[in-house]
Amino acid sequence: xxxxxxxxxxxxxxxxxxxxxxxxxxxxxxxxxxxxxxxxxxxxxxxxxxxxxxxxxxxxxxxxxxxxxxxxxxxxxxxxxxxxxxxxxxxxxxxxxxxxxxxxxxxxxxxxxxxxxxxxxxxxxxxxxxxxxxxxxxxxxxxxxxxxxxxxxxxxxxxxxxxxxxxxxx
Numbered sequence: 001x002x003x004x005x006x007x008x009x010x011x012x013x014x015x016x017x018x019x020x021x022x023x024x025x026x027x028x029x030x031x032x033x034x035x036x037x038x039x040x041x042x043x044x045x046x047x048x049x050x051x052x053x054x055x056x057x058x059x060x061x062x063x064x065x066x067x068x069x070x071x072x073x074x075x076x077x078x079x080x081x082x083x084x085x086x087x088x089x090x091x092x093x094x095x096x097x098x099x100x101x102x103x104x105x106x107x108x109x110x111x112x113x114x115x116x117x118x119x120x121x122x123x124x125x126x127x128x129x130x131x132x133x134x135x136x137x138x139x140x141x142x143x144x145x146x147x148x149x150x151x152x153x154x155x156x157x158x159x160x161x162x163x164x165x166x167x168x169x170x
Contacts, residue, residue, distance in 0.1 A: 030077075030101065033068055034077075035102070035105055035108065036058055037054055037058065037069065038102050048081070050089060076098075
């Protein structure tokens with residue numbers, strides 16, 4: 001396989017993530033991380049969780065989670081509630097508006113990928129993992145912090161890096 005084919009395939013993946021992010025924002029008025037935050041609440045006991053719990057599940061920093069929660073609260077998709085017996089702790093609760101939005105949104109690309117990855121053999125998973133490790137090492141991005149969420153901001157930065165790499169190679 002030609003190295004250019006590999007670069008095209010990587011760009012195709014990045015582009016699909018970017019397109020999905022833009023479509024989700026346009027069609028539903030929320031970002032993919034916001035949807036994942038709502039799903040986190042949907043899967044929590046009593047549809048409630050602490051901000052720390054959401055942060056840990058989504059593997060995002062505190063300021064990012066605070067922004068996501070604030071934007072969703074303004075849209076009426078979640079509510080902040082004082083925890084019974086401990087006023088220092090606030091629970092984040094999914095509202096019916098947030099639940100209705102989740103019902104209206106299709107499964108995300110990364111969710112569909114996760115389901116398909118669960119169905120392949122351990123050997124195939126190992127092969128994919130090793131191949132991706134090689135790419136990460138070649139790009140010298142082993143120390144780059146990354147969350148499991150794929151967002152438009154991440155995609156733009158990755159496209160810039162790939163364009164620069166492409167220019168260097170060509």
